[in-house]
Amino acid sequence: MITVTAMITERLRLQGQHLLLALCLAMLPLVAQGHAVLLSNQPADNAMLRSSPDTLTLRFNEPVSPVFVRVLDPSGDQPLGELPAQARDNSVVVELPESLPDGGYLVSWRVISADSHPVGGSYRFQVGTGSVDWAAAEQWAAARESTLLHVLHVVNRSLLLLALLVLSGHILCRLLLWPRLGPAEQNRGLDGPRLWLPGSLLLVTTPLQILLQGLRMYGQDVSWRSLPEAAGLGLSSSLGQSSLVLLTSAVLLVLILTTGELARQRAGNGLALLVALVALGSLLMTGHIATAPNAAWLVPVLALHLLVAAFWLGAMGPLQRAARQADRMALLRLLQRFSAIAIVAVPALLVAGLAMALYQVDEAAALVQTGYGRSLLLKVAAVALVLLVALDNRFRLSRQLAASRQGTRQRLQRNLRVESGLMVGVIVLTATLSTFMPARDGAHHHSHDHYLPYESMGDIIQREIEGRLLTLDFQMAHDSVGENQIILAFYDADGKLVRPQAVEVRFDLPELEIEGQWRELEAVGQLYLMTVSDIMIPGDWTILVNALVTDFDRDAFQLEEEFY
Template sequence: MFKRNMKPLWVWMLVIFIGVLIHPAASSAHAYLTKSSPSDNEVMTQAPAKVTLQFNEALQPAFHSIIVMDSSGAEVNQGNSKIPAGQPAVLEVDLKAGLPDGIYTVQWKAVSGDGHPVNGTFPFQIGTSSQGTAGHIVYAGYTPGADLILIRWLFYVSLAFLLGILCFYLYLLPAGGGSRLPVLSPRSRKLLGISYAALVIGVLLSLPMQTAIEAGVGWSEVWNAELLGKMLRITSFGHIWLVQVILVLFLGALLYAATQSTEHKGLRALYAGTLLTGVGLLLSKAFIGHAASAESIWMPVFMDFLHLVSVSIWLGCLLALGLILPREASLPEESELRKQSYFAVIERFSLWGTTLVAAVLISGVYASLTYVPTWYSLLHTAYGRILLLKCVLLLVMLGFAAVHLIRGQRRSKPLGAGVWIEFAAGIAALVLAAALSNLPPASSNPGPVNVHQTLDNRTVVTLQISPNIAGENTFEVSVKDASAKPVQGIQQIKLTLTSLDMDMGKYEIEIPGADKTYKARDLISMAGRWNVHVHILTESLDAWDTDFQITVGSS
């Protein structure tokens, strides 16, 4: 029966997997500055009336600021920053009238649509006679602390235990001839009670935690009615948190009614309702993570939810198999019959586990394609390295799951210590998942550019840009003939940069040649997708042109 069911399952999983590969949704997951007026290091002949910042995505309407200071450190902005009506991706602040010539520094802070704070600094200059040196754009994102990781992990683990135990009694235990009604053992009731208490703590603490992150204050300062009220009223996290509180209360009521009920009628429906409410909580979490900042959120949110619910049920069922199944009173008492029932439950879980593993792999591949654009970003960013470690833990879980599948089919040995190793790997993976949820994704640092194009005349043009982030970069172009020798007689090389994300005009960089090395240092004004047009003019007035499309990181 198991093998017959597997064929259509894997056919559908293969179709979904191909669909994911064909339609990955690129996402930055954190807001970054795409345009500013004044722009960084702009020299202006007249004082501007205001500073306007344009971001790549809508901002949270709270906890933002723009401070403009002169060279002495005095503030010259007038009033607080604001988001203009109908322009959720724009932040602006008015300036005092009649600012004198000089160098000014803009310090800004904003919160991404997914609740992650970002900040940056850039200078501009009024007049050409100012003394001093202007700097360059500086960008910084948020790095999660131990408090955030612990609270998110508590949320994930408590829900995993709740969902796993409920799934065990509703769908796994009946395969072994146990009670078809979810009649819980005392141990199961205790585990559900502890899990629910941990869930309540995790949800309640998440509000002050996120408020502290977005407002930029510590735990001692966050217990402020104005801050918490602002968070609840006008941020997406606050709105989702209220939904989560309602779901937690509803889940608690259902759980209490089901565990205290003495009537068998309707008991299964009560537990199914509790299970669906827990799944709803995981769905709500997907709306306040990286996925929520995508241009089209539905596919990313669905994949994030699929990943969370699959890992949670997988992990929770492992707990039930290790702690509850060996002592389950509803299984037959006779030794041989009990053994058969035990392995019937394991075999049922093997089918479940295969489905859950496939869902984890599909959603994991999707997330990797979305948030990790290059091998460099996988190996050289905190997000990429933690993701690699999480993949190792999932592989450990997969290995033990395969062993359990074989044992279930052969009905040879009980699961033993292997189930606890698999369970421990899952718990550790949830810790890493909690960290990943607030780390800047690897797409913020795709790494240096090193690309080449072969022209119709077989000339090879290579473009290198390092470090390939918003701000100052080194641009280097090499031109070689078909035999890989440097082309002689090049008079001029000019790069023209055009943003593919928004209309910003064109920015030209002329690269002088010295000893046949065509290198220059210049600015890329913002992160995102760019087209780099390379124009090469030879001494014989031949013109060669080619284009490269690159993705520039924010940090």
Template sequence: MTDAHPRPGPGRRPGRRSRSRRVVPLLLVALLLPLTSLLVLGSAAPASAHATLVSTDPAEGAVLDAAPDQVTFTFNESVIGVPAGIQVFDATGAVVASTATVREAELVVELEDDVGEGTLVVVWRLVSADGHPIGGSLSFSVGEPSAVVDVPETSADAGTDAPFLLSVVRWLGYLGLLAAAGLAAFSVLFLPREPADDGSRRRLRTAARIAAVVAAVAFWLAVPMVALYQLGLPASALGEGSTWSALSAWEYVVPAAVTAGLGLAVVGLPTSAPDRTRSGLVLAGCAVALAAPSLTGHTRATTPEALVIAVDVLHLVAGALWLGGLLAIGLVLRDLADRDDAGARVLARFSTWASAVLALLVVTGTFTAWRVAGSWSALLETGYGSFLLVKVLIVLVAIVVAAWNRFALLPGLASATARDERRGAASILVRTTLAEAGVLVAVLLVTGFLVDRSPEPDVAVTSPSGEGQSADQVVELDAISADVTLDPLAVGPTTITITLTDDDGRPTEGYESPRLSLSATDVDLGEVALTNLGPGIYAGDLVLPTNGTWEVQVSLRTSEFDNPVKTVRFEVP
């Protein structure tokens, strides 16, 4: 085989022009990584990659005259229902019979039985298109709100953060996948096709098969862990068929494709120089296995979906060639160095490819980050962004190590003429190459945690008490409806607002301005100073010193002789 980068003749060293041609690609990559991230993320609009609750009907804290037939939740993207994910309780914690239906981005909960007066709580847990679980609760009242609301713990209360063990299993899966595919590809693409290299070929085949087993076991082990994570269920639920049927079909397709693809690749690896057909089968198996993980997760919920998936596949292919190539060099370089300039030729050929691979990694990684994260705020305010920044920093370290290996150590191996010199230079290169591979393993560890992190800022779950959100109550004062709102419903500074409307829902006024006073069991704040903000709208600022039940007395003189007084209650967490 003719080498694209022949070793210089005796007494000659690579010229400055040749060396600069090799240095430029890696320097450009090192500059492109932070620069493209800055330009792309700085100008990007947030990508829709995680379902967020947009509205509910009835609204949180609403007080209705009669119970609704159904409760509707509207999200910003499609969601997936889970078994026992939606339940309705009355104020005592008793289950209210209901039926839940998911229609694209809408969850409809139908109340099957008649309910009496008091507070109702709908707890819900769903799965976004990107595989992340979301959950929360909605409380509203029929007639008067209940003084005490006691709702039992359900699957909706389970955490939505990915379990640590799942992230570790993801890391092992990606590590095995990229190592197996990369070793197999290196064996058919870069290893010399000579009988003297059959021992190196067998060594790579053994390593690739071990890595393939690790990948297959990890990807299949993640399936039950994903089920429990998404559904918020205990391990005992794995014995129920509904747990397995609730998973998306892609959660089974991906590990099956990884297993089949790697199986084809590593079983097809020969112990002698492969022909084109054998090499094609190995590379096809690698391609199938590396494409599979992109069919789930963030890429499935990011637009344009087809382009994002294709770019993510290229990202994994480039990562496999880089990591697998480094591991292969560490395994066979000493053997190759014993045979004249074989080691230098293989390393020079791989080095040329590595520059292109690194550039591909930067471009595809930046594009994926742009479409999934979408903005600087996502990088700085979310767990996904934090892990992504750590990944970028570790990749920069890998680039520095790669530059040292290629441009400081490789020329020494290429210029060595004696066997002992080649062995010494090869030993140093093996150590630094494995160090570079170790940095990439750290990158994959971060990736394992990145896969199940949401790119959206954490959204506070709506609790029955309305913690961290506003709450409102409506009272009737003769012919005037008064909507009283506390925002936020929390200990500390808050704003109380009263909005007056007539029977047609239009702003109206009383004979005098309304008066509001607040009190709790041990605290009486007295009357609140209100400011008129417009027709029928008054607001005042105050500080709630403690949590618990706060009573708001609403007084409005509706005529010269009539002054109805009503009391509403707010449960402050």
């Protein structure tokens, strides 16, 4: 009877694991979009209109959720009051209830992208031909995220990831490492780390993450009275939804691991494993990878990366305690078992990390020219140091321990502390990466080659145009109407060549009321290139260029040229 009961229990446990694995796979997001980028807006930036527009339209590269769109005059007042913004496909549309009087206006906007990142900005336009004090209006432009809020988000996210990986890793270590420990070591608590700290940390940082996300969405004009509204905004985002899954899993996991009898039973370990997988799976519901165009293969790669990282970090505590308390043979068995798993797991971790890094950073220059790339380089350096320490443990200290060399335990304890500290640094850098836009080249890659055969194209148009933030060097090789090749280069105030995050161009022929379509340009190195065939009619054409400089800053350029 005991054997039959054990068999039934084991079968139920395995079926439960398979069921939860299926649920985890079903939870994986298949969103085929990425970080939101404003592609265009109507009215255009710096537009001078004869009459008031009926609507305001902001077009993005993906569906977004509007937080607010405000029309401000130079004094900071909202002449039309609060305006409801509607999401329509990839655009945000605001219907103006009445006409705007002549004057200058600043449109301040804030939206939430598919990966839960708040994105905001502002642009200006003018109704009528009078003079406008734009200097006074600029103070009402959409502000960047406050430094304090940014730091709080990174710190909280780091603590959350640390607590989650330690708890989940502890479960994996129970299944993979504890069989190498004898009953004496297990009874002395080597298999039960002090879980109250990471458990409590996870229960505090998860709801705090929802609130901080809401504050980031709300903007800088938040007050104590608006905290409930900010929390509601946080819950409505994909990060808030994944946090709810994580919080529920964290509560169950802490209850299982702190209930003495259940924690020591085999069924309790199986249940804890299922809940830990759900908790880790919550990280796959949002973020850069989950909303990348190739999420179908990137999300499983991230899942593998998380599992190995959790096991590695979760093993640090038990290994340190074993180095202090266990007898030499038990410690050797534990180290040998950990090394045997690491031989397979560490290469998988590195390959998964490399695959994601190569996808997020599509060219070497982005590693030093973007905040995402620089943070990624620091993370790679920290991981390299972790590997060096781990290799020293594996090939030097383990052999010295087997030979009973004096002082080996102390050196091993020191190395394990250093390894743990470096891994905490990796987690902090991972949390920092989540606040930057990936350096990948957007979603507009083309298979054809771009070139500018100036020697065979006749005239060359070259113009230098000053913007609010950058200077545009515009070059166009053309012979007549028809196909034309353009090349755009951007320079900062110091004359340094820079590459905006996204650039688009539009060709209009006002005399015939022809308004072209916005077209995204492909980045080639530091330049933006495109072959266009929009100019099919002779006349005085207006060329509009929009450049997304940062998440919150955009520059607009305009020139007029005659084509014959």
